[in-house]
Amino acid sequence: MELTERKKKVLRSVVDLYIRTAEPVGSKAITELPDMNYSSATIRNEMADLTAMGYLEQPHTSAGRVPSAAGYRLYVDELMQDYRLSMDETNSITAAIEEKMQRVDKLMEKVAKIVSQATDLPAISLASRFGGAEVKHFELITAGPGSVILVVMLTSDEVVNKLIRLPVSVTESDLKLLSAVLNTTMTNLPPEGFTPELMERVMDNAGPAASLVPVVVEFTVETLQKQGSTNMAVAGQMRLLGQPEYRDVDKAQRVLTSLDEEALSNLPAVMQNANGTKVLVGPENVAQELKDTSVVMTKFDIGDGLQGMIGVVGPTRMDYAKVTARLSYFAESLSKMFAKPEQAQLPEGREEE
Amino acid sequence: MELTERKKKVLRSVVDLYIRTAEPVGSKAITELPDMNYSSATIRNEMADLTAMGYLEQPHTSAGRVPSAAGYRLYVDELMQDYRLSMDETNSITAAIEEKMQRVDKLMEKVAKIVSQATDLPAISLASRFGGAEVKHFELITAGPGSVILVVMLTSDEVVNKLIRLPVSVTESDLKLLSAVLNTTMTNLPPEGFTPELMERVMDNAGPAASLVPVVVEFTVETLQKQGSTNMAVAGQMRLLGQPEYRDVDKAQRVLTSLDEEALSNLPAVMQNANGTKVLVGPENVAQELKDTSVVMTKFDIGDGLQGMIGVVGPTRMDYAKVTARLSYFAESLSKMFAKPEQAQLPEGREEE
DNA sequence: TTTAGCACTCTATAGTATAGTGTGCTTAGC
DNA sequence: GCTAAGCACACTATACTATAGAGTGCTAAA
Numbered sequence: 001m002e003l004t005e006r007k008k009k010v011l012r013s014v015v016d017l018y019i020r021t022a023e024p025v026g027s028k029a030i031t032e033l034p035d036m037n038y039s040s041a042t043i044r045n046e047m048a049d050l051t052a053m054g055y056l057e058q059p060h061t062s063a064g065r066v067p068s069a070a071g072y073r074l075y076v077d078e079l080m081q082d083y084r085l086s087m088d089e090t091n092s093i094t095a096a097i098e099e100k101m102q103r104v105d106k107l108m109e110k111v112a113k114i115v116s117q118a119t120d121l122p123a124i125s126l127a128s129r130f131g132g133a134e135v136k137h138f139e140l141i142t143a144g145p146g147s148v149i150l151v152v153m154l155t156s157d158e159v160v161n162k163l164i165r166l167p168v169s170v171t172e173s174d175l176k177l178l179s180a181v182l183n184t185t186m187t188n189l190p191p192e193g194f195t196p197e198l199m200e201r202v203m204d205n206a207g208p209a210a211s212l213v214p215v216v217v218e219f220t221v222e223t224l225q226k227q228g229s230t231n232m233a234v235a236g237q238m239r240l241l242g243q244p245e246y247r248d249v250d251k252a253q254r255v256l257t258s259l260d261e262e263a264l265s266n267l268p269a270v271m272q273n274a275n276g277t278k279v280l281v282g283p284e285n286v287a288q289e290l291k292d293t294s295v296v297m298t299k300f301d302i303g304d305g306l307q308g309m310i311g312v313v314g315p316t317r318m319d320y321a322k323v324t325a326r327l328s329y330f331a332e333s334l335s336k337m338f339a340k341p342e343q344a345q346l347p348e349g350r351e352e353e
Numbered sequence: 354m355e356l357t358e359r360k361k362k363v364l365r366s367v368v369d370l371y372i373r374t375a376e377p378v379g380s381k382a383i384t385e386l387p388d389m390n391y392s393s394a395t396i397r398n399e400m401a402d403l404t405a406m407g408y409l410e411q412p413h414t415s416a417g418r419v420p421s422a423a424g425y426r427l428y429v430d431e432l433m434q435d436y437r438l439s440m441d442e443t444n445s446i447t448a449a450i451e452e453k454m455q456r457v458d459k460l461m462e463k464v465a466k467i468v469s470q471a472t473d474l475p476a477i478s479l480a481s482r483f484g485g486a487e488v489k490h491f492e493l494i495t496a497g498p499g500s501v502i503l504v505v506m507l508t509s510d511e512v513v514n515k516l517i518r519l520p521v522s523v524t525e526s527d528l529k530l531l532s533a534v535l536n537t538t539m540t541n542l543p544p545e546g547f548t549p550e551l552m553e554r555v556m557d558n559a560g561p562a563a564s565l566v567p568v569v570v571e572f573t574v575e576t577l578q579k580q581g582s583t584n585m586a587v588a589g590q591m592r593l594l595g596q597p598e599y600r601d602v603d604k605a606q607r608v609l610t611s612l613d614e615e616a617l618s619n620l621p622a623v624m625q626n627a628n629g630t631k632v633l634v635g636p637e638n639v640a641q642e643l644k645d646t647s648v649v650m651t652k653f654d655i656g657d658g659l660q661g662m663i664g665v666v667g668p669t670r671m672d673y674a675k676v677t678a679r680l681s682y683f684a685e686s687l688s689k690m691f692a693k694p695e696q697a698q699l700p701e702g703r704e705e706e
Numbered sequence: 707t708t709t710a711g712c713a714c715t716c717t718a719t720a721g722t723a724t725a726g727t728g729t730g731c732t733t734a735g736c
Numbered sequence: 737g738c739t740a741a742g743c744a745c746a747c748t749a750t751a752c753t754a755t756a757g758a759g760t761g762c763t764a765a766a
Contacts, residue, residue: 144490
């Protein structure tokens with residue numbers, strides 16, 4: 001059977017209506033739409049065809065139609081009308097983003113919160129690093145008797161520090177010597193490069209401050225390894241409860257629990273090669289718990305080896321047009337913000353507590 | 354009417370049973386308990402008395418009894434049997450805690466997660482600072498052309514840093530001069546001490562690196578102000594959905610939303626003068642959304658001017674004995690952990706991204 | 707090709723009957 | 737003066753039935 005223009009129009013109307021009402025859509029409701037000058041019988045025939053083609057489903061014989069996963073897919077790919085963001089919406093998104101954030105994890109939390117607010121759905125945001133960092137520069141500073149501050153600057157221009165307490169005091173010149181040794185031998189190395197042999201060699205040359213070396217190495221390796229990790233935040237989980245398909249507490253709990261348990265960690269993989277906004281309709285989701293749920297995701301650029309992603313989780317019957325529009329605008333605004341040099345303070349280390 | 358021993362025993366049994374079953378408790382159920390050698394009629398009389406005294410409530414004429422808020426209060430204060438943690442429980446709690454954590458906010462997240470797991474209820478954890486910090490030491494380090502790393506050590510022994518980018522290069526000796534000036538004039542000051550006049554005076558003496566001063570001051574003041582803030586984490590919100598009293602999605606959503614929106618920020622105030630574990634039964638809660646909900650909280654010591662608190666939110670019909678036992682054990686273990694010096698690495702600044 | 711008409715299916719809702727649980731009260735026993 | 741047994745009464749939860757309403761599919765006519 002061929003998918004005529006009129007069939008597409010009917011399908012779009014069904015999806016639109018179903019998104020609005022969450023109730024199965026009958027033929028009469030379609031005829032009442034403006035721009036639909038056919039009788040309900042005609043629409044019924046078309047709907048019967050669409051059902052046969054797999055785009056619609058019938059909960060039971062005498063109910064209206066509901067879009068199938070394939071129906072949503074077609075809707076998202078071809079039929080959906082672009083949703084235009086109102087000035088109010090863009091303004092509030094922009095305002096929310098402009099608040100400066102200095103630490104990636106805090107930023108991700110904030111972003112997830114805002115996205116969730118903007119879409120009234122649970123939102124995920126994550127920042128993953130591609131390519132590991134190496135150490136660019138070591139510095140050791142005296143900080144009172146028995147205390148030394150280690151400052152490590154990475155190739156990604158992030159700066160981390162650690163307070164080291166010693167049983168004995170070391171002089172400033174001892175530290176200077178050690179710093180020099182560290183900077184000549186231990187910079188520009190991947191975490192695997194910090195072998196016991198290297199450490200031994202450094203300790204032999206490090207002079208009186210040699211006892212510091214193991215602590216320095218341990219901290220550095222740990223830091224480098226953490227560089228490869230992903231920062232993820234989930235926000236607004238409970239907004240899912242507002243959706244009629246989750247009046248069933250058990251169902252809601254299943255989905256929400258899976259959101260919490262980082263079953264989402266495979267989402268970045270899905271986005272790897274994708275560009276722009278990606279929509280995963282129900283069964284297209286890998287995670288079993290999300291088979292009944294749709295995910296909309298989009299990438300944005302943080303710069304400095306960081307790849308950001310924001311996404312939203314909701315019922316398959318979510319307002320894809322609105323959600324994708326907001327998400328895209330969001331991603332764009334974020335990318336722009338990080339491109340502005342005076343705002344791009346992000347990877348500069350900043351410690352709160 | 355007097356509250357005889359037997360009445361207390363009946364009340365305790367009713368609360369215990371109701372906690373277990375979440376169903377109104379009838380007189381027959383009580384008689385079937387071991388150690389209850391009275392007929393149902395006698396129990397009925399006692400229950401009628403307890404109802405008259407306000408400790409029990411009747412959903413309707415021919416239903417069993419349910420504890421009132423006053424009933425729970427009495428139960429918590431006097432009747433509750435101490436719950437003994439099993440080895441398994443203490444072990445799993447201890448194991449969970451021993452994982453070292455370096456940053457307060459991350460630690461609070463982790464703690465909230467564990468507490469929620471241990472109690473199967475939503476959990477809150479927070480760390481609030483009493484007494485503001487001041488700057489103990491400034492240090493400026495060159496980090497390649499046009500980049501300077503500012504390291505600030507606070508009186509609390511926390512270390513924070515910031516990468517500053519400059520349009521011009523400054524020499525190491527310029528930075529040394531500036532560091533010295535900063536250390537003589539701007540240490541041991543509260544945030545209000547950083548007046549424009551002081552800043553001007555410092556800039557006059559700072560030599561070629563004077564342009565750095567405004568950035569340094571802004572960052573320092575911001576950091577000091579953040580010291581006073583509270584770190585808070587909520588975890589396991591969706592566990593509330595497992596409780597039968599929250600089968601009603603709307604009710605669950607109301608409570609969960611209030612958990613999210615930091616309506617809990619006044620909880621620390623409640624704990625201020627309290628010692629040990631504190632239980633807030635339903636209407637004793639200040640927050641309107643929690644009137645139907647009980648909160649159990651306890652304090653723990655992080656040291657270094659930080660006060661920790663963990664708490665759990667659940668239906669008034671929660672297992673107070675179990676929850677308070679676990680919470681107290683938790684708090685104790687955490688306090689102990691922070692008291693051990695080799696574990697107490699917490700306030701030593703550590704930056705991830 | 708479209709549409710009007712109609713019989714049919716299915717659901718949601720209200721109303722009714724019934725079994726079961728629990729109470730309060732009265733009365734009898736210790 | 738307690739305690740217990742018995743009984744009428746109250747109320748809920750559950751199943752069952754009837755009914756209205758919405759929507760369909762099919763047929764036949766325009």
